[in-house]
Amino acid sequence: MAEPAVPGRTFDDEALPHLDALYRVALRLTADASQAEDLVQDTMLKAYRSWKQYRPGTNAKGWLLTILRNTFINDYRRRKHEPIPMDLEAVESHIIDRSIQEADPEGTFFSQIVDARVVEAIDGLPHDFREVLVLSDIEGLRYAEIADMLHIPVGTVKSRLFRARRLLQQQLYSHAVEMGYIQPRESPT
Amino acid sequence: MSGVDCAQALIHLDDFLKRELTPELMAEVRLHLDRCRDCFEHARFEESFLTMLELRGTRETCPAKLRARILALLRAEAGEH
Numbered sequence: 001m002a003e004p005a006v007p008g009r010t011f012d013d014e015a016l017p018h019l020d021a022l023y024r025v026a027l028r029l030t031a032d033a034s035q036a037e038d039l040v041q042d043t044m045l046k047a048y049r050s051w052k053q054y055r056p057g058t059n060a061k062g063w064l065l066t067i068l069r070n071t072f073i074n075d076y077r078r079r080k081h082e083p084i085p086m087d088l089e090a091v092e093s094h095i096i097d098r099s100i101q102e103a104d105p106e107g108t109f110f111s112q113i114v115d116a117r118v119v120e121a122i123d124g125l126p127h128d129f130r131e132v133l134v135l136s137d138i139e140g141l142r143y144a145e146i147a148d149m150l151h152i153p154v155g156t157v158k159s160r161l162f163r164a165r166r167l168l169q170q171q172l173y174s175h176a177v178e179m180g181y182i183q184p185r186e187s188p189t
Numbered sequence: 190m191s192g193v194d195c196a197q198a199l200i201h202l203d204d205f206l207k208r209e210l211t212p213e214l215m216a217e218v219r220l221h222l223d224r225c226r227d228c229f230e231h232a233r234f235e236e237s238f239l240t241m242l243e244l245r246g247t248r249e250t251c252p253a254k255l256r257a258r259i260l261a262l263l264r265a266e267a268g269e270h
Contacts, residue, residue, distance in 0.1 A: 011263075019251040019255075019256055019259070020247075020249070020250045021247075022251070023249065023251035023252070023255070024246070024249050027249065037252070037255050040251065040255060040259070041258065041259055041262065044259050044262070045262060045263075045266065048266055049266075101230070101231060104234075105230055105233075105234060106233065106234065106237060107233070107235075107237035107238055107241070108237075110237060110238060110241040111237075111241065115245045118241070118242070118245040118246070119245065119246070122246065134246070136207070137242045137243060137246070138243060138246035139247075140243070142209070143207070143209055158203070158204070161203065162203060165203075165238070168242075
């Protein structure tokens with residue numbers, strides 16, 4: 001057992017509750033279940049070995065996810081090809097989500113989309129957008145924690161998040177129209 | 190208190206929903222949303238999107254076999270020291 005960095009708290013106490021989150025983020029980053037498993041395992045071993053560097057009182061989840069992300073960047077990322085990025089210019093304005101909102105003001109169509117399709121749409125986002133969306137909107141890290149982890153300004157975290165959300169809304173909206181969950185709003189003439 | 194208008198509320202909306210604003214701004218945006226139906230509707234839509242994301246995005250869990258493997262590795266690691 002590693003020496004407790006937090007009085008009375010062992011590595012197991014601090015780290016094991018976050019295994020699900022680590023696995024989910026690993027899945028989103030690698031897009032491959034077996035690589036995700038290896039990544040989580042490597043992360044936990046590294047974290048265990050550097051447990052003494054963990055600063056008590058900080059967010060253990062953020063600390064572990066930082067190790068996971070660095071391990072991914074250093075050891076895993078080069079193994080796979082990134083998908084061709086989407087047309088990012090297409091998501092610039094508020095107009096797009098306004099029109100989605102007008103077609104379904106309460107956003108009820110979101111609830112009709114199956115989990116697998118939501119996850120697929122997240123996995124289809126360009127890496128930089130997917131990363132901040134997963135860390136913020138799924139795993140609940142604060143903007144400042146994400147900025148530290150990614151070595152980018154908070155403003156960049158926010159602008160990536162903004163675009164990631166709009167892209168995802170668009171994808172899910174198109175899917176909902178395709179599946180007939182929602183009637184497309186006619187363009188104004 | 191001057192409060193925020195629709196344009197400012199829209200700019201701050203994402204941060205408001207993530208509770209990333211100062212307490213003063215949180216209160217001002219909330220006040221605006223209470224009074225402006227259009228912005229309220231917009232906020233509700235965005236909120237339902239974020240709620241859906243968190244719900245759908247956190248259903249996957251670490252496989253039991255992986256958990257067991259990691260625990261065994263940690264025990265072995267502890268035994269070496």
